Each structure stands twice: as structure tokens, then as C-alpha cells.
Amino acid sequence: MAALPGPPSFLAKFIPPSQPTTPGRQLPTSIPLPVLPAVEAAKRLAAFAAVDQNIGLEHKIIGVGSGSTVPYVVDRIVAQGPAANSDRVFVPTSFQSKELIIKAGLVLGDVDQYPRLDVTIDGADEVDDELNSIKGGGACQLREKVLAEAADTWIIVADYRKNSKVLGTTWKKGIPIEVVPFAYATVLRDLAKAGAPEILPDGTPGLTLRMGKMKAGPVITDNGNFVIDAPFPVEMMKDPAGLLRRIKMMTGVVEVGLFCDMAKAAYFGNEDGSVQIRRVDGSVETLSSVPDTPVLAQQAA
Ligand SMILES: O=C(CO)[C@H](O)[C@H](O)COP(=O)(O)O
Numbered sequence: 001m002a003a004l005p006g007p008p009s010f011l012a013k014f015i016p017p018s019q020p021t022t023p024g025r026q027l028p029t030s031i032p033l034p035v036l037p038a039v040e041a042a043k044r045l046a047a048f049a050a051v052d053q054n055i056g057l058e059h060k061i062i063g064v065g066s067g068s069t070v071p072y073v074v075d076r077i078v079a080q081g082p083a084a085n086s087d088r089v090f091v092p093t094s095f096q097s098k099e100l101i102i103k104a105g106l107v108l109g110d111v112d113q114y115p116r117l118d119v120t121i122d123g124a125d126e127v128d129d130e131l132n133s134i135k136g137g138g139a140c141q142l143r144e145k146v147l148a149e150a151a152d153t154w155i156i157v158a159d160y161r162k163n164s165k166v167l168g169t170t171w172k173k174g175i176p177i178e179v180v181p182f183a184y185a186t187v188l189r190d191l192a193k194a195g196a197p198e199i200l201p202d203g204t205p206g207l208t209l210r211m212g213k214m215k216a217g218p219v220i221t222d223n224g225n226f227v228i229d230a231p232f233p234v235e236m237m238k239d240p241a242g243l244l245r246r247i248k249m250m251t252g253v254v255e256v257g258l259f260c261d262m263a264k265a266a267y268f269g270n271e272d273g274s275v276q277i278r279r280v281d282g283s284v285e286t287l288s289s290v291p292d293t294p295v296l297a298q299q300a301a
Pocket of ligand 1: 065066067068069070122123124125134135136137138139140141144
């Protein structure tokens with residue numbers, strides 16, 4: 001295959017990165033990685049370990065998730081080298097990940113061309129002890145779920161703050177729910193009836209229509225819809241699959257940010273430089289460290 005095209009200059013010029021660019025991104029692997037603040041370092045560790053263990057030379061169609069951890073996934077894939085990436089296609093879950101793929105000089109594809117993917121790696125807002133997760137902090141849960149289902153292997157990458165036993169323990173904002181604009185009021189009413197409180201016990205807002213920042217009015221998803229954030233009492237969060245079914249049945253709901261029974265493994269970067277890997281079979285592995293350079297880069301060179 002011919003050399004990969006570079007990113008179109010108009011993108012770099014006019015579209016600022018959706019996530020802050022950290023000093024660790026897109027450096028040649030021969031330069032030591034810079035020191036990052038603890039949470040950023042943890043995200044990077046999780047992403048690097050997940051790529052090393054799940055993206056090999058045989059993986060050609062790769063789903064790229066959204067959020068602030070995923071840029072490190074792309075960095076590690078790029079660090080595998082041009083030979084490894086020369087015949088791969090990358091499918092984004094959002095505008096943000098589309099931009100990451102283009103700016104990294106990787107080949108962009110879409111799910112209508114590739115309804116089956118080898119691997120998708122994505123972030124999460126919280127993960128429970130059975131690898132169910134809350135997603136949609138970035139309002140991308142519909143496309144993220146499509147690419148999670150389309151992939152033979154769906155992998156979560158996150159920092160230590162997301163590693164929970166029960167969903168809703170650390171992610172207090174509620175379950176992100178994408179709704180068609182016409183139905184947002186009726187869905188809010190249905191969610192309240194189902195048990196989502198308007199005010200949380202600590203006095204902060206509960207059930208809410210997510211509003212834009214630097215924009216008057218609601219957040220609009222990549223699909224032109226609204227997002228409702230719906231917190232539920234802990235007893236209900238202990239049965240995420242049941243809650244997912246119930247919310248999904250509400251007319252006007254497009255997708256629910258509860259991902260149940262989908263992940264093969266979750267990688268959590270820790271403050272001490274280790275990575276905890278929890279797998280669907282219940283096994284737990286801890287890597288004490290992650291090398292700066294991917295092994296695959298050497299194999300592929
Ligand atoms: O679901 C998502 C976007 O809709 C993200 O994957 C989730 O919010 C995690 O993001 P981050 O890696 O920034 O913590």
C-alpha cells in the first residue's frame with residue numbers, strides 16, 4: 001500500500017483539538033516520554049497496555065473510542081510504526097476520534113464500510129465489578145455502542161478513578177441518555193417516574209437535560225439529538241442490565257450510556273505506575289510497569 005497521506009492542513013489550522021494536547025502525545029518513540037500529572041499518566045498507562053495486548057499485526061479494522069484517554073491509544077498505535085499501520089483502517093466513534101485519526105495520518109473508515117471490526121478500544125466514565133460501564137460523559141454513547149457491538153473484541157481503558165464495584169459510586173452525574181429532541185420532556189417525565197430524582201441527597205441537581213458550555217441551549221450530539229443525565233438510587237444501579245432495558249423502552253430514547261456484558265477486559269492505570277487488567281472471565285492481572293516503546297514497533301520495523 002502507498003504511504004499514508006498526511007492530515008489535511010485545513011483541519012490542523014481551524015479545528016482545535018477536542019481534548020487538551022498533552023506533552024506526551026505523538027512523540028517519536030526514541031524520545032523518553034515526558035512526566036505527566038498522575039491522572040494523565042494513569043490514562044496513558046492504561047491505553048498503552050491495552051494497545052500492546054490487544055492490537056497486533058493481524059488486526060486490520062480498529063474502532064477508536066472517544067474521550068481524554070483515547071488520544072493515548074492513538075499515540076501507541078502510531079508508535080507501532082508505519083509498517084504496522086500501512087494496511088489498517090480506523091473507524092471513529094465521534095467527531096473527536098475522527099479528528100484524532102486524521103491528524104495522526106491514519107486511514108479513516110466508517111462503520112457502513114466495516115460493520116465488523118477486529119477491536120475497538122474506548123474510555124469509560126465508570127466500570128463495575130462485572131465490567132458493566134457508564135459511558136457518554138462526552139455524549140458519544142450511541143456511536144460508541146455501535147462500534148462496541150461491531151467489534152470482535154471491545155476493550156475499556158481508564159484511570160484508577162473509574163474502577164468501581166457498583167456504577168454510580170464515583171460517577172454521580174447519572175446515566176447519559178441520548179433522546180430525540182421532540183421527546184425530551186416526555187422522557188424526562190418517564191425517567192422521573194422510573195426513580196431518577198430531580199435533586200440528589202446532597203442538594204445538587206439530579207435528573208437534567210445536559211446544557212452546552214459556551215452555547216445557549218442543550219448539548220447536541222453528533223447525531224443531532226439531546227442528552228439527559230439521569231442518576232438513579234444505588235439499589236437500581238446494582239442491576240445495570242435491568243435498568244438499561246427499562247430506559248431503552250422509553251419512547252424517544254435513542255441510546256443509553258449503560259454498556260452491559262460487552263467488554264472483554266478493562267485496563268486501569270494506577271497512580272503507582274502499575275496497570276490493573278480485569279477480564280470478563282473474572283481474572284485480574286497487574287502489570288507493574290509498561291514499557292515506553294511498544295514491542296510491536298520493533299517486530300513491524
Ligand atoms: O463515553 C465517553 C464519551 O461519550 C468517554 O469514553 C468517557 O466519557 C470517558 O472519557 P475520559 O477518557 O475522558 O475519562
